[in-house]
Amino acid sequence: MDMTTPFSDLTTPALLLQRDRLVRNAHDALARAHHLGVMLRPHFKTAKSVEVAQLMLGQNMDRMAVSTLPEITMLFAAGIRNIRYTSPFDPTKLNGLQDMLRAGLELEILVDDRSAIEAISNQADRLRVSVGLIVEVDVDGYRAGLPAQGDVLSSIAKSITDAPGISFVGLYSFAGQTYRLADRKDRQALIERHRATLVSFASALEKQGLPCATLGIGSSPVLADAVHLDGLTEVCAGVYCFQDLTQAGIGAAQIDDLAVSVLATVTQRKSDDGRIFIDAGGLALSQDRSTRGQSVDQGYGLVCDALTGRPVGDGDIIVARTSQEHGVLMRRDGRSAPAELFPIGRRVRILPNHVCMMAAAYPAYTVIDGDKSAERWERATGWTL
Structure with missing residues (x-):
């Protein structure tokens, strides 16, 4: 936290982080993990802020997951030692990490x-x-990972224990298909399939003298929907702290849970065709369209009041089109947005389809409490040290 700025003086587009929603989401997730009997390993790939990490971890300031090298540097400097790199890993990255590894990473x-x-x-x-x-x-076939076959896993695990410079820690699966399932019972069934598969393989490895110290599952819907996670040691998730329209679209979150948005300004209006322009386009909002296949298509983001964070009008105004630095506001059904709601200079908040993508372009959060003030929380950006 290094500075405060009056909300009305913010330059747009700005990445907003609503403190009360962030705190509530973080607290609820920690409580949920405790109820499920597992450790929560927060994923830093969206947060990228020490202040956010502290809220996500609570009293457990000892473990995180990351997707980039700058995230590791930020967390290690903050005193967090156990860090999991979940993105595809080029071994040359170890060159830039060797000093931290020797210092306790x-x-x-x-x-x-x-x-x-x-x-x-x-x-x-x-x-x-x-x-x-x-x-x-x-x-579940969503992303990476070895085929769910015991003989393959045991062979791979044995090769790790026999090699220098590395050690076998355990097993992990990412329940990515949960993001595509709108029915909670379907998500629960998928989570149980992940859990049962991991526990079964861990038991087989144990009998071969290859114990799994860690048995983890990933995705934010796991936290919200799992019936139980018996036998697992941790859940790795990150979106839960911020939530987004995709999570709301499958019922894993409510609109009032969304903690991140982009503040934008109405800059132009076309009287001949009713188009209304804001100063946030494809770069500021990302061009993620992950709600397109859901029951409610939110375009490039849902338009909300700048101060309250609630959807404008009937809740059907979206960013319908983007260019690099422009967004066009329209009704969800393709009709023009009401001109009287959007005078030149009006500030609006745009809620994200995919918060990870929206936040990626920004070096800092503007943290807000109502309309009183705005703190700046620095974010770890880029890919290189």
Whole structure:
């Protein structure tokens, strides 16, 4: 926290973070993880802010997940030692991390390929550092991971224990298909399939002398919807702290839970065709259209009042089109937005389809409490150290 700015003086577009919603979401997630009997490993890929990390972790300031090197640097400087890198990992990244590894960084890396394991081992051994490897299991076909076959997993786990510079930590699966299921019972069934698969494989590995210290599952809907997670040790998630329209669209969140938005200004109006322009376009909002396949298509974001954060009018005004620095406001059904609601100079908030994508372009959050003031929380941006 390094400065405050009156809300009315903010330059748009600005990335807003509503403190009360953030705090509530973080508290609820920690309580939910405790109820499920697992540790919460917050994912830093959207947060990218020490202040947000502190809220996400609560009293458990010891473990996070990341997707970039600058995130590791920010967290390690804040005293967090156990950090999991969940994105595709190029072993040359260890070059920039070697000093932190020697100073106490406990780095874990997701793997699902024997050649990648060998490359990480060779690089770690050359640098005289050690990293932990977690084998990712593909349960639902959403993204990466080894096929859910016991003989393949045991062979991979054994190859890790026999190689220098690396150690076998456990198993992980990402329940990504939960983001595509609108029925809660369907999400619960999928989560249970992930849980049962991981527990079964861990039991088989244990019998072979390959214990899993970590048995984790990922995705924010897991926190909201899991019936139980018996046998697992942790949930890795990050969107839950901010929420977005995609999460609301499947019923895993409510609109009033969304903590991040972009503040924009109405800058132009076309009287001949009713188009209304704001100064936030494809770069400021991202061009993510992840609600397009849902029952309610939110365009490039839902338009809300700047002060209250509630949807404008009947709740059907969206950013219908974008260019690089312009957004066009329209009704969801394609009709013109009411001109009287959007005079030149009016400020609006745009709620994100996918908060990770929307936030990516910004170096800092503007943290708001109503319309009183706005603090600036720096974010870890970019990919290189």
